[in-house]
Amino acid sequence: MSEKPHKWSEEEKKYLGEITPGKHRKEILDLMNEKFEYKFKLSQITSAIKRYGYNTEFDGQFQKGHKTWNKGTKGLTGPNKTSFQKGCKPWNKKEIGSERIDSNGYILMKVKEPNVWKLxxxxxxxxxxxxxxxxxxxxxxxxxxxxxxxxxxxxxxxxxxxxxxxxxxxxxxxxxxxxxxxxxxxxxxxxxxxxxxxx
Known part of the structure; x- marks a missing residue:
């Protein structure tokens, strides 16, 4: 028996539109599941973002000629080699317990890795x-x-x-x-x- 499609409420659609810009879809999924009783799936979030015309500003692709900051460095030596040793954290990684304010003015706290935030x-x-x-x-x-x-x-x-x-x-x-x-x-x-x- 196929699962009944979720009917999006106006509140859900509005909140999705507010939190989408500047966030990755996994983070959006976590925020939606934190705020609403319904447990969304990543595929539903991705589909809704596309259906309602929202833009995360992350398309997952790079422009031609763009070099990724974490591209593998196999074979490189000297000053051009970038190596991330075990335990090295990205400069923009937020520690557990970090706080930020979402687009609705609520304080969010990071509670779990890799990127789980709660009100x-x-x-x-x-x-x-x-x-x-x-x-x-x-x-x-x-x-x-x-x-x-x-x-x-x-x-x-x-x-x-x-x-x-x-x-x-x-x-x-x-x-x-x-x-x-x-x-x-x-x-x-x-x-x-x-x-x-x-x-």
């Missing part, structure tokens, strides 16, 4: 509360400041709650109002669920 606020939430987040868990910023990673500024909700909070405009720049908004969203969802059972 820092999720990492910290797990550390603060000694739990393991699931794909359905969403950590939002109570004051909407994506650089504020203090414990009391990170609120754990699920994806359904997030949709409800966005729909009802329950996310504010005020921490306490956003926390109240998350509880209101939870209450609305419970009432809807109860009505559904009673009907």
């Amino acid at each position: 820092k606020h999720r990492i910290l939430y797990e550390k603060y509360h000694n739990i393991k987040l699931t794909q359905d868990d969403v950590v939002i910023f109570a004051d909407q400041n994506k650089l504020n990673l203090e414990k009391d500024n990170l609120i754990l909700i699920n994806k359904s709650q997030l949709l409800r909070m966005n729909h009802e405009k329950l996310i504010f720049h005020d921490k306490e109002l956003t926390k109240t908004g998350s509880n209101i969203a939870k209450l609305i969802m419970k009432v809807s669920e109860r009505k559904g059972k009673d009907e």
Whole structure:
């Protein structure tokens, strides 16, 4: 039985377009799988980038006459020989624990080789509360400041709650109002669920 094709949501397509420029496809795959519940495959990412007209700025090819920086040096001697000894790291290689900010303003932290990055606020939430987040868990910023990673500024909700909070405009720049908004969203969802059972 063939696997059912994935239907891309507008949020997925938008995020893909934002993170694509300047990144290799494996890195894009890691970011997509980190942000969304669906587990994408590299072939799906490659196909979507082409289908939606996005450009990674890396086509994997070199112009005629271009010499690669890491081309093999077999047979070369003297000053022209470039050798990478075991343990030598490329100049632009990021260490585990390195941080960067993505196109959406979120802080990413490198957690594993060769190039696996995760959202820092999720990492910290797990550390603060000694739990393991699931794909359905969403950590939002109570004051909407994506650089504020203090414990009391990170609120754990699920994806359904997030949709409800966005729909009802329950996310504010005020921490306490956003926390109240998350509880209101939870209450609305419970009432809807109860009505559904009673009907």
